[in-house]
Amino acid sequence: MSKFPAGExxxxxxxxxxxxxxxxxQPIFHKPPVNWIMLNFxxxxxxxxxxxxxxAIAKAxxxxxxxxxxxxxxxxxxxxxIAYAQLTASGDGAKLAAIGWGLRALPKQASIPSQPTELxxxxxxxxxxxxxxxxxxxxxxxSIYNIYxxxxxxxxxxxxxTALDETFxxxxxxxxxxxxxxxxxxxxxxxxxxxxxxxxx
Numbered sequence: 218m219s220k221f222p223a224g225e226x227x228x229x230x231x232x233x234x235x236x237x238x239x240x241x242x243q244p245i246f247h248k249p250p251v252n253w254i255m256l257n258f259x260x261x262x263x264x265x266x267x268x269x270x271x272x273a274i275a276k277a278x279x280x281x282x283x284x285x286x287x288x289x290x291x292x293x294x295x296x297x298x299i300a301y302a303q304l305t306a307s308g309d310g311a312k313l314a315a316i317g318w319g320l321r322a323l324p325k326q327a328s329i330p331s332q333p334t335e336l337x338x339x340x341x342x343x344x345x346x347x348x349x350x351x352x353x354x355x356x357x358x359x360s361i362y363n364i365y366x367x368x369x370x371x372x373x374x375x376x377x378x379t380a381l382d383e384t385f386x387x388x389x390x391x392x393x394x395x396x397x398x399x400x401x402x403x404x405x406x407x408x409x410x411x412x413x414x415x416x417x418x
Contacts, residue, residue, distance in 0.1 A: 232260035240379050264337040281361055330356035330408040333383075336395060339417040341386070346416050348385045353408055359401035369394040371413060391418050 222228050239246050239253035251259075284345055299318055308313035310320045330353035339347045353359065364385050366377040377397070389395055394417040401408040 225263070229260060229267075232256060232263070236260065259303045266346055268412045286302075308357050316368040327357040327403055327405040328355075329406040330403060333362065333399045333401050333411040334401055336397065336414045340412045340416060340418060343388070344391050344418060345386060345388050346395070346418075347400070348387070348397055348414065350383050350411055352383055353401050356401075356408070357405060358402050359408070360403045361401075363400045363402055363407070364397060365400070365410075366395055366397050369396055369417075374398075389416075389418060 221330075222231055224284045235259045238255045249256075249289055264346075274283055279320070282328065298316075301316060303314055303321075308320065313319050332351055336350040339349070341347055348364065350362075362380045362383070362385070364377040365374040366381060366387070367374045378385060380399075385399075396417065397414050397416070399411040
């Protein structure tokens with residue numbers, strides 16, 4: 218069973234064969250809905266449009282390349298003039314504003330993250346504990362999170378590890394009870410401690 222073609226070239230090839238077939242076999246196919254003359258005309262129209270589209274695409278690509286080149290040239294010219302104006306204005310923002318520019322923005326100083334919140338623990342299999350929390354609402358983004366742990370009833374906290382995101386998994390002895398807290402850290406400093414989460418294995 219034949220399958221109707223999907224590509225333009227295949228459709229045109231089918232039309233050409235059909236035109237030839239109807240033309241040579243008029244006694245059999247004496248009255249098709251679209252006669253071979255009109256079918257041939259429509260096939261020629263498609264061929265002409267395909268050729269025209271190829272030329273249009275090539276022309277559009279050339280225009281795009283020309284546009285990109287013009288943009289690069291303008292950017293280079295603007296940057297050269299900006300460098301000149303910055304040197305000439307000697308840090309005077311008002312003078313730079315006259316040409317649509319301004320002083321360079323000062324680097325934003327990092328700030329200490331605020332407290333991580335909603336720390337909670339979930340018991341997994343074989344003594345594993347999964348901790349999760351919400352990132353600080355304020356301050357510069359944390360670089361790492363430090364996790365601390367102690368047995369319930371003890372005073373001293375021990376360092377349990379670090380995390381790059383808001384999750385951490387650790388393993389503890391079965392039958393124990395443990396408390397955890399998290400502190401966010403970046404180059405500006407360390408946040409206040411999160412709430413304490415207790416887990417009983």
